[in-house]
Amino acid sequence: KAGVTQTPRYLIKTRGQQVTLSCSPISGHRSVSWYQQTPGQGLQFLFEYFSETQRNKGNFPGRFSGRQFSNSRSEMNVSTLELGDSALYLCASSTRTGGPRAYEQYFGPGTRLTVT
């Protein structure tokens, strides 16, 4: 089974621009969660989508948003980029449909975003 894929793997943007990142979950997984990883703050939860609906949201400003499509693929958007948004953005998928392994989250390789 193919793992979680994320595109692009690397991105350089300028302050004030916006960016869209994409995540394709493991086949059959209906939940996609997004995390931000930085050296200072570590791994922080952004939001989770399940059945095209945002189910949970972490403590991030409204500039961070996302959506999920009917095929479970998800996109994350960051508007008005700031220098502090430079980070590795990871998505993780899980089944969320019952059973003992429903909440196991499997991560993709991440998108490295650099804001200059």
Add this chain to the structure above:
Amino acid sequence: GENVEQHPSTLSVQEGDSAVIKCTYSDSASNYFPWYKQELGKGPQLIIDIRSNVGEKKDQRIAVTLNKTAKHFSLHITETQPEDSAVYFCAASREGGGADGLTFGKGTHQIIQP
């Protein structure tokens, strides 16, 4: 919200020896505790997890223990090998409705010395 503390931040282990990484959590409602291994340039990889209805779980050289009363859980790696060098993260969450995502510890950089 949940807060997870992880120690040590760096761990140097002689190849063949055992390693232990410890985490504490604050939210007594947390009931799912996974451990991840992250190698350079890769995303975190789930290596083992434990739920609050279990005190210990083992998978070959890796084991995890959970003390719900004290709100701490630990990762144990025996017979360490060079490929065990990586950054390890513990995490905690509530499974089921209302989950707030995984709350991670700050990570432990484990170095296996030959």
